[in-house]
Amino acid sequence: MINYRTKYGRFSDDGKEFIITTPRTPRPWINVISNGDYGLTVSQAGSGYSWRTHAQLNRLTRWEQDLIKDEWGKYIYLRDEKGNIWSAGWKPVCSEPDSYRCRHGVGYTIIEAANFGIETELLIFVPNDDPVEIWQLTVRNRSRRVRTLNLFSFFEWGLGQSPDSHREFHKLFIETAYDANAYTLFATKRLWEVPTERGHWNTNWPYVAFHSSSLKPVSYDADKESFIGMYGNQSMPAGVKSKKLGKRTGNWLDAIASLHHQVVLQPNEETSICYTLGCADSKTRAFDMIARYRSTDEVEAALDEVHTRWNTMLDTVTVSTPDDAMNIMENVWLKYQAISGRMWGRTAYYQTGGAFGFRDQLQDSQLWLPIDPDRTKAQLLLHARHQFKDGSVFHWWHPLSEVGLRNQISDNLLWMPFVLYAYLQETNDLSILDLHEPFADDPVTMSIYVHCCRAIDRALEQFSDRGLPLIGGGDWNDGLSAVGLDMKGESIWLGHFTHRILLDFSEIADRHGDTERSVQYKERAHNLCNKLNTLAWDGEYYYGATKDSGKKIGSKENTEGKVWLNAQTWAIIAGVSDSERGEQIMDVVEEKLECEIGPLLLSPAYKTIDKYVGYLTRYSPGMRENGGVYTHAATWAVMAEAMLGRGESAYRMYSELCPINRGKQPDTYVAEPYVTAGNIEGPDSTFFGRGGWTWYSGSAAWLFKVGLEWVLGIRATMEGLLIDPCIPSSWKGYCVKRTFRGVVYNIEVKNPDHVQCGVEELWVDGRRHCMTKGPRNKTLPLYDAGTAHEVIVVLGQ
Numbered sequence: 001m002i003n004y005r006t007k008y009g010r011f012s013d014d015g016k017e018f019i020i021t022t023p024r025t026p027r028p029w030i031n032v033i034s035n036g037d038y039g040l041t042v043s044q045a046g047s048g049y050s051w052r053t054h055a056q057l058n059r060l061t062r063w064e065q066d067l068i069k070d071e072w073g074k075y076i077y078l079r080d081e082k083g084n085i086w087s088a089g090w091k092p093v094c095s096e097p098d099s100y101r102c103r104h105g106v107g108y109t110i111i112e113a114a115n116f117g118i119e120t121e122l123l124i125f126v127p128n129d130d131p132v133e134i135w136q137l138t139v140r141n142r143s144r145r146v147r148t149l150n151l152f153s154f155f156e157w158g159l160g161q162s163p164d165s166h167r168e169f170h171k172l173f174i175e176t177a178y179d180a181n182a183y184t185l186f187a188t189k190r191l192w193e194v195p196t197e198r199g200h201w202n203t204n205w206p207y208v209a210f211h212s213s214s215l216k217p218v219s220y221d222a223d224k225e226s227f228i229g230m231y232g233n234q235s236m237p238a239g240v241k242s243k244k245l246g247k248r249t250g251n252w253l254d255a256i257a258s259l260h261h262q263v264v265l266q267p268n269e270e271t272s273i274c275y276t277l278g279c280a281d282s283k284t285r286a287f288d289m290i291a292r293y294r295s296t297d298e299v300e301a302a303l304d305e306v307h308t309r310w311n312t313m314l315d316t317v318t319v320s321t322p323d324d325a326m327n328i329m330e331n332v333w334l335k336y337q338a339i340s341g342r343m344w345g346r347t348a349y350y351q352t353g354g355a356f357g358f359r360d361q362l363q364d365s366q367l368w369l370p371i372d373p374d375r376t377k378a379q380l381l382l383h384a385r386h387q388f389k390d391g392s393v394f395h396w397w398h399p400l401s402e403v404g405l406r407n408q409i410s411d412n413l414l415w416m417p418f419v420l421y422a423y424l425q426e427t428n429d430l431s432i433l434d435l436h437e438p439f440a441d442d443p444v445t446m447s448i449y450v451h452c453c454r455a456i457d458r459a460l461e462q463f464s465d466r467g468l469p470l471i472g473g474g475d476w477n478d479g480l481s482a483v484g485l486d487m488k489g490e491s492i493w494l495g496h497f498t499h500r501i502l503l504d505f506s507e508i509a510d511r512h513g514d515t516e517r518s519v520q521y522k523e524r525a526h527n528l529c530n531k532l533n534t535l536a537w538d539g540e541y542y543y544g545a546t547k548d549s550g551k552k553i554g555s556k557e558n559t560e561g562k563v564w565l566n567a568q569t570w571a572i573i574a575g576v577s578d579s580e581r582g583e584q585i586m587d588v589v590e591e592k593l594e595c596e597i598g599p600l601l602l603s604p605a606y607k608t609i610d611k612y613v614g615y616l617t618r619y620s621p622g623m624r625e626n627g628g629v630y631t632h633a634a635t636w637a638v639m640a641e642a643m644l645g646r647g648e649s650a651y652r653m654y655s656e657l658c659p660i661n662r663g664k665q666p667d668t669y670v671a672e673p674y675v676t677a678g679n680i681e682g683p684d685s686t687f688f689g690r691g692g693w694t695w696y697s698g699s700a701a702w703l704f705k706v707g708l709e710w711v712l713g714i715r716a717t718m719e720g721l722l723i724d725p726c727i728p729s730s731w732k733g734y735c736v737k738r739t740f741r742g743v744v745y746n747i748e749v750k751n752p753d754h755v756q757c758g759v760e761e762l763w764v765d766g767r768r769h770c771m772t773k774g775p776r777n778k779t780l781p782l783y784d785a786g787t788a789h790e791v792i793v794v795l796g797q
C-alpha cells in the first residue's frame, strides 16, 4: 500500500493511523475522539478540548477557536533537574524536540517526543462506555545519568457553555477540591447555562468533574493565578518554573487543574502514569472511574475494547480497489470521521458544535446502513421527535437543553422520508413505519409513516402559483438565506429533491397499503417533473432559483453565480432529466464547474453582495458556498456521473475530492489529508485549492456512500443487493466485502474488457446466476442471515 508521504507525515501501512512527523503542520491537524457521549479533540501540537454529550453546552475544558495559535489545551509539562522545561505535546512550551511524532488513530492519539535525553509517549483515548478520557504518559530515560523529573498537568475548567466569553462571571460558580486519598482534583459548578422552567440559568451543572492520576501527586493546584503567575504565560508557568504548586482550591479562584508528580529514572528506565479527566453523574461514579483507570491493566483492557469496537465497525464493509487512496478513505477514515466526528462528537476545530442539524445528522446516519442499520433507525426516530405536528421541523436543536431553531429553510423536513427510504432499501424493515413517536409540540404519538406524510404534505403546500417549490429562507444551501423570505422565490434543486421524495414515498405508501396517497404522490411527481423540465430549463442547463422578485439566479442571464451545481446533479439523481438532458447538464458541469479540486458549488463566485440572495454572497469569493468546492454537494456530482454510466468522470471527481489527493500539495491544501474538508477554495479565491472546515462536514458520509454505492456500485435496493459498477476502464477489477441483511457477500469484480460499466456475468458460490442479458446492473440473491457467499462479477460490453 502507498503511504502518501509528504513532508508533514504519512499513513501507516494498514492505513489506520496518520503519522504526523512534525508539530508544524500548515494548520492544526486534529483527531476527534468520542465514544458517542464523551469526547475530545487533540491536535498534532497537543492542544484541544473535552466535552460530554454536547461540545458547546457541556464543555469541560476551556478552548477558544484560534487555528493560528492553537494554544488552548490540556497539557503535561516536564522539568528536569537542570531546569529544562518542555511539554509532552509540542504546545504549550514549543521547545525544539529531537524527534516528534503525532499518530492519530481510530479512537486514540499517541504523541511521541524526545527532549533532553527523555522520551515521552502520550497515549490519549476515551474508553467505550465511560465519560472519561485517559492520558497514559510513558517517560523513558535515554540518557546515561539518573534523571529526576517533575511533571505537571494543566488545563482550565470550563464546565458548561463554551466559549466561556465572560470568564469573570462564570468562574464565580466553580468550586474545586482536592482529595488526597484519591489523588484527585474535583470540580463542580453551581450554575449551568440551560434554561429552567422558571426562567433561565438557575440550575446546577449536574456533573462532577475530576482530574486524577495513578501516581501520588506531590502537590496540586486549582488556581490559575498561582499556577501561571500574575501576568504570566502558559508556555512557562510560574508553578512549573519554581517546581512549587500553590495547593489552592475552593470557590474563589479562576479554576484550573494541575497535578504535580516527581519521578526518578535510572538510565534506560521507564515509567508510566495514567491521568484521567472525566465528567461523572455523581461523586460515586467519579470514584469508580478514578479507581478503575488507576490500574494499567484496566487501561490496557479499555484500550483493547476501543480497538475491538472500532475494528468491528470498520470491517463490516471493506473495499480493495486499485486506488489505495480510495481504499484508505472508504475502509477507515470516512467512516471514522462520520461516526466519531459528525455523529458522536458533532464538533471539531473549524466548527464547535454539539447540536443536531435536522438534515445534517440524518444524512450522516446513512453511513450506518451497511454497518449497523439500527443506528440509522434510532436517528430517524430521534429526528421524528423533533418534528412539529404541522410537519415542520427544527433546523437544529441542542441535546441537553432541547432548545432549537425553527426557520424558513424549506428542505429540512424532507430529509426524514429521504433517509427512511434508504433505511428500507437496506433492511426491508417495514415495521419502522408503524413505530410511534411524539412531536416536539405534541405528546400524542403518531407513526413514523404519519410523521413522514406530514413532512411531505407540508412541503407540498409550499409551492408557487406556477407549481415549483418555494425556497423560503434557503434550501439545502443555507447561504441562500434571503432568496425567498417573502415566500415567493423558488428553488429548482428543491424541485428535483421533492420529485425524488414523491416517487420514493409513493412506493412506500403502496407497500403500506395507502394506495390513494401513492397515486397522488406519483401524479404530483409527474406534474413537477414536467414543470421543472419546462419552467426551470435555462437553455443549456437548469437555472438555480427565482428570487421573491421573480428574477432568475444561477442562470445564463446573470453575470455572477451563473451555473449552480445542485440544480444539475439532482435533476439526474431525482430522475427529473432524461438521459440525453442528463448528459448535456453534466457536460456543462464538467466544462463550467469542474476544476482540478472538484466541481464548484457555483461559478463564477459572487463578488457583489446581493442582499436578496443571502449571506452566501457575503463570503469572500471562492470560499465555502460562494464558488468553492463544497465537498458535501460535490459528492452528488460523482453520483450523477455514475448514474449516467460515466465511470471515468465519476471516478475522476471522486479522486479530485479525495483529501489524500488534495493533501499531496499540503502547503496549498493546508488541511488534514485523512478527513474531508467541508470546502476547498475555488479559483476566485487568492488561495485556490486551500481546504478548510475539516471533520465537521456532511461530506464524509456522502463520499463514503457515493464511492461504495455509485463508483463501486454495490448498493442496497428493496429487492436485494445490487451490483452496478461504474469505474474507470483502466481498472482490472476490485473486491468488496459487504454485509447486507445479515449476509456477508465477498464480491470480486473483474473487468477483462476494460469497460466502465455493465455486468456481463454473475457467479455466486461457483454457480452462474442471472444468465440472461439485462440492464447494466444485477441483483444478488437473498440468503439466510448468518451465511457468507462468494460472488464473482464479470463486467463486459
Ligand code: GLC
Pocket (backbone or CB within 6 Å): 357, 359, 360, 476, 477, 478, 479, 625, 698
Ligand atoms: C452547512 C449546514 C448544512 C447545509 C450546508 C450547505 O454544512 O450544516 O446543513 O446543508 O451548510 O449550506
